[in-house]
Amino acid sequence: xxxxxxxxxxxxxxxxxxxxxxxxxxxxxxxxxxxxxxxxxxxxxxxxxxxxxxxxxxxxxxxxxxxxxxxxxxxxxxxxxxxxxxxxxxxxxxxxxxxxxxxxxxxxxxxxxxxxxxxxxxxxxxxxxxxxxxxxxxxxxxxxxxxxxxxxxxxxxxxxxxxxxxxxxxxxxxxxxxxxxxxxxxxxxxxxxxxxxxxxxxxxxxxxxxxxxxxxxxxxxxxxxxxxxxxxxxxxxxxxxxxxxxxxxxxxxxxxxxxxxxxxxxxxxxxxxxxxxxxxxxxxxxxxxxxxxxxxxxxxxxxxxxxxxxxxxxxxxxxxxxxxxxxxxxxxxxxxxxxxxxxxxxxxxxxxxxxxxxxxxxxxxxxxxxxxxxxxxxxxxxxxxxxxxxxxxxxxxxxxxxxxxxxx
Numbered sequence: 001x002x003x004x005x006x007x008x009x010x011x012x013x014x015x016x017x018x019x020x021x022x023x024x025x026x027x028x029x030x031x032x033x034x035x036x037x038x039x040x041x042x043x044x045x046x047x048x049x050x051x052x053x054x055x056x057x058x059x060x061x062x063x064x065x066x067x068x069x070x071x072x073x074x075x076x077x078x079x080x081x082x083x084x085x086x087x088x089x090x091x092x093x094x095x096x097x098x099x100x101x102x103x104x105x106x107x108x109x110x111x112x113x114x115x116x117x118x119x120x121x122x123x124x125x126x127x128x129x130x131x132x133x134x135x136x137x138x139x140x141x142x143x144x145x146x147x148x149x150x151x152x153x154x155x156x157x158x159x160x161x162x163x164x165x166x167x168x169x170x171x172x173x174x175x176x177x178x179x180x181x182x183x184x185x186x187x188x189x190x191x192x193x194x195x196x197x198x199x200x201x202x203x204x205x206x207x208x209x210x211x212x213x214x215x216x217x218x219x220x221x222x223x224x225x226x227x228x229x230x231x232x233x234x235x236x237x238x239x240x241x242x243x244x245x246x247x248x249x250x251x252x253x254x255x256x257x258x259x260x261x262x263x264x265x266x267x268x269x270x271x272x273x274x275x276x277x278x279x280x281x282x283x284x285x286x287x288x289x290x291x292x293x294x295x296x297x298x299x300x301x302x303x304x305x306x307x308x309x310x311x312x313x314x315x316x317x318x319x320x321x322x323x324x325x326x327x328x329x330x331x332x333x334x335x336x337x338x339x340x341x342x343x344x345x346x347x348x349x350x351x352x353x354x355x356x357x358x359x360x361x362x363x364x365x366x367x368x369x370x371x372x373x374x375x376x377x378x379x380x381x382x383x384x385x386x387x388x389x390x391x392x393x394x395x396x397x398x399x400x401x402x403x404x405x406x407x408x
Contacts, residue, residue: 084163
């Protein structure tokens with residue numbers, strides 16, 4: 001009897017062990033598959049255990065998907081940054097955005113895991129990263145660009161390398177310094193003259209000499225006044241809203257008025273010719289364009305010797321219309337032409353002062369035309385005269401009947 005009882009107990013234990021072993025194998029296969037299938041159906045505690053495990057896996061998968069989505073969003077945001085971002089783990093590249101890849105010449109597919117300092121093309125960056133003080137960025141310069149690069153540590157043995165292309169800002173700062181220096185220089189000479197004559201007048205007893213000093217001081221004061229007026233005009237062009245697209249400019253009247261002003265400025269020393277080959281009007285600011293055209297005309301008068309010819313022309317072509325000022329003056333060497341519209345740039349500084357120029361006229365022309373979607377073309381050669389062409393596109397034109405665009 002006892003022997004049969006023992007065999008029965010052994011059989012029950014074997015069946016129970018087989019049942020649990022089968023459940024363990026099924027659980028192992030389900031866990032190993034990781035294909036999203038539901039857990040195998042079981043009974044009792046195994047079924048409850050499977051349900052709990054399945055719920056835990058779903059929650060873990062959900063958290064993993066959320067984390068992957070957050071990482072993808074962060075990387076998309078980092079890629080969109082105008083600045084470069086490189087993630088370093090230790091000194092090795094873990095990731096970078098497209099801007100940083102361009103700045104440092106990194107190929108993320110091949111360079112991930114490589115030491116950043118071995119790949120960077122700027123020696124100053126390697127010295128900066130290996131140094132201990134990263135509170136301030138390091139400035140590095142290539143042949144054409146200037147970059148600001150800074151290391152920002154975070155986490156455990158992790159850091160960001162941030163890079164910014166500051167070429168434009170450096171140029172702007174250089175232009176600002178040059179502008180201040182030029183204005184100071186332009187103002188210093190007349191101020192020195194006025195101050196010197198004022199000192200002389202204190203002890204001057206000859207009325208005729210005093211009158212001559214006052215005339216010279218008046219001339220220098222007018223020169224400073226012209227400079228200030230041009231500076232204010234340039235500032236207004238740079239800061240004011242775009243010109244209205246509703247104001248129509250009667251170019252026939254403008255050209256005739258400019259011709260009269262040219263004759264008055266010339267005083268009979270030149271032959272002034274006015275040509276109107278178009279009846280179209282311009283849409284924009286008459287004040288701004290009259291100022292720009294007036295600068296072109298006055299330049300032609302100042303730099304054309306006595307007996308020369310100055311032509312003012314308003315014409316149409318297939319692309320739109322153009323206002324031209326052509327002269328038979330001294331001309332300009334090719335190397336100077338690209339810089340003529342820079343503030344205070346002068347081909348002959350001494351001659352410009354003698355003729356009363358401020359060095360801002362063509363800068364005003366450039367800004368005024370740009371605000372009207374127009375361009376300035378300059379054709380000149382030494383001894384052969386010059387031609388300045390303000391070219392306007394068709395949408396800026398209005399026929400004399402009031403219709404926009406080129407007249408048919």
